[in-house]
Amino acid sequence: MSEQQQNNTNSSENQTHFGYQTIDKKDKESLVAGVFHSVAQQYDIMNDLMSFGVHRLWKRFTIDASGVRPGNNVLDLAGGTGDLTAKFSQLVGKDGKVILADINSSMLNVGRDKLRDKGLVQNIEYVQANAEYLPFEENTFDIVTIAFGLRNVTNKDRALQSIYRVLKPGGRLLVLEFSKPEHELLNKAYDFYSFNILPKMGEFVAKDGDSYQYLAESIRMHPDQETLKTMMEDAGFEQATYHNLTGGIVALHKGYKF
């Protein structure tokens, strides 16, 4: 192998995407952190605005598909402001437990305040953690969810393996994430919306167009439905399936550890 080729291989091994930019892997975490520190306060409002409130239905679909039962141990990974945690906390009851984990302290703080205001305190724990290196024992959780979080993770394969490790046998992972619209026309309309309208909305409401430009770009760079399914299988998950929502703008992947 020539020196040039070797350099290229080395550099692609050490590089990753930050939206459409190619950056050093070691920088991604802090850049992503910058985005979420910056959007944390306005995150919930922007979510409602950007998705016309439909994100609430996507999240409900995730809860309904999770098969959660009273007494379950749930990890809401990259849980941010805690929408899923709130519902899970009610559904697992006092015998169950939900851990809201996020790499970002600003998002965790907003989440903690919001859930406390809702009176949800008894069965929720907050942990600052990186999805790639989960600080939990093997076989701990009945359910792990990661909603709109995986695309921000630097090494997705490592995160999937780490999730697999902490799941109990019989436990399941649910990945809710933007994906590839099934129809070309919808794809075009969605592209226009994401790159022309979304950043302007971000600029106007959250005074932060750049972060929303990153969000739009990161959505496009995220693996499509089939690729993510294969990645889950490679990490050891069995019976991996996915379900397209809103024409494939979002997909819910589900896989088991047996």
Next chain:
Amino acid sequence: MHPQLFCSVIEVIANKAIELSKSSANALAQLSEKSLILSLSELGFAIQLQVIDDKLLVTSPKSDTNEPPATADCIITTSLSTLHEIKSEHQLTELIKQDKLDIQGDIKVAQKLAALIENIDIDWPAELEKHIGDIATHKLITLAKNISHKAKFAKKQITSDASEYLVHEQKLVVAKHELSRLLLGINESEQQVSILEQRVLALTNKLESVSN
């Protein structure tokens, strides 16, 4: 995602109604931590109602084949039309025998939930007052009464006017025999016109032969 949309709308409406209804708190407390699954054949999905911390949670559990099905204190499988049929408890056994209704678990949960829904009583004027103040509420209620009074009057008026118009218009309406007489007249004129036409034609021919 229509089950999720359906459930979230029901959840919001139900909780708002429960919150506003004075008699609901007690009924809800009796149902604390209880759950009910209702499968209606027309819907194509099941609805789970759970009472948790003074709130009614409405979900649509969806179990994969390798998961145990969702459980609840009471599971009812039936159809909307059968639900309408149920007017007394005596009917239940009959409907169960006819396979129109299946109840598993504690039927008291279903009865208490039904009672909770039936007994929702909201003091609308008091609620409005909280949001828009008492004077505005008074005005709004008077306005609403006026409107409803006027609407009733208008409805009565329209019905009586309509019958009056019908009587008057009957005089103006063309009767069948008048119409057939008119048609007959038209036919006759048509025949006369064609006779005239033939005469004119014969005369012009004559005129031409004379001049030649």
